[in-house]
Amino acid sequence: MPDDHREQSASDRLVHDPNGGMARLREIMRRLRDPETGCPWDIEQDFASIAPYTIEEAYEVADAIEREAWDELEGELGDLLLQSVYHGQMGEEAGLFTFDSVVKAIADKMVARHPHVFGDESRDKSAEQQTVDWEKIKAAERAGRAEKGVLDGVAAGLPALLRAVKLQKRAARVGFDWPSTAQVLDKIVEEAHELVEARETMTEAETFEEFGDLLFVIANLARHLQVDPExxxxxxxxxxxxxxxxxxxxxxxxxxxxxxxxxxxxxxxxxxxxxxxxxx
Structure with missing residues (x-):
């Protein structure tokens, strides 16, 4: 049997093997992206076009958890996993990275960020102390990537409220923060009054900006109250x-x-x- 037929036969067996696991899913994605025999829609996609689906699937996982829809969670997690496989396949095709290198990167990161589990540091620490240590390790990683600004590395693609909180947390770590919740509330009142009182005289662009300022301060209140605004x-x-x-x-x-x-x-x-x- 010629090699190409042998490879096709092996691929077909794996694709239709219900116990094929991750190898099966990756082969399905490879076949979907095959320029000659794959799915026309899948072939046309790139990182940018798939990114919105990745975000959507993450939210659907969160939604199933919030609703305690445990019968749906398995499927939603599978949909989210497919997104990583999709990006991994495209990365491999472009020579940027492979799915295996993605797995290695996250495994290495988890080991490095948990020296109290996988290294010789003591596990005798509180969850709060672990959070502090985690942030120190992340700061060192950012320094290694030449991210010099305090706000560098906060992903632009995050939901706006979540990104606002992350930006504020970064700034707070270097002392740029209101010391009390009362001051945040005062600022909310101030911003709301400015928006209401000047709404008749402001341009559309100014109204847009002032409303954004109000939302940003509300996100700050969420951070002070330790509430996830999303x-x-x-x-x-x-x-x-x-x-x-x-x-x-x-x-x-x-x-x-x-x-x-x-x-x-x-x-x-x-x-x-x-x-x-x-x-x-």
Whole structure:
């Protein structure tokens, strides 16, 4: 049997082997990206076009965990794993890196950042102390990458609220921070008043900027309160959906839809849904 037919046969066996594990997934991706026999859509993709899907899949994992949808989590984790395999395949094709080198890099990083587990440092430390040590190791890694600025290395592609918190944490480590939560609250009030009072005279660009400033300070409040603003906003979104659906259900019992109602009625139904939740 010619070598190319032998290789194709081995590939087919692996692709259809339910117990093929990671090797099977990587071979599936290789076949999807094959310039001659692969999927036209997959062949056309690059790092930039796949990046939004990577972010989306990460959020779907977080969503399944937040909803405690354990029956969905396995599939969502698989979707996220596929993204790493996808980027690894494209990196290999471009000669940038391989999937194996990606695995080696993260394994090396975990060993280096946990000397109290894999080295000779004592494990007799608190979680807080480990966080401090982790940041020291990360700072040394940044220095090795010639990242000299305090804010260097905070990924631009992070969700804006999360990135704001990370930027503020970096600045706080060198003393650029309000010492108390009260001062952050005062700044929020100040920014909100500026936005409201000047909204009639500000240009669209100025309104945009002032609103961004307000959100940035709110992210700072989240940091001072040790609250994850992304998680808090997701929870608020879920609560809004839940209560609005209660309004829709209550109106449906009357043979009505939201557009057949008015604000006063829907607000009263909202309060009823809120009270029922608290009672429950």
């Amino acid at each position: 998680a808090a906003l997701r929870a608020a979104n879920a609560k809004f959906i839940r209560r609005f659906r209660s309004i829709e259900a209550a109106l449906a019992e009357q043979g009505k839809r939201p557009e057949d109602s008015d604000l006063a009625e829907m607000d009263a139904l909202w309060d009823a849904a809120k009270a029922a939740e608290k009672a429950g």
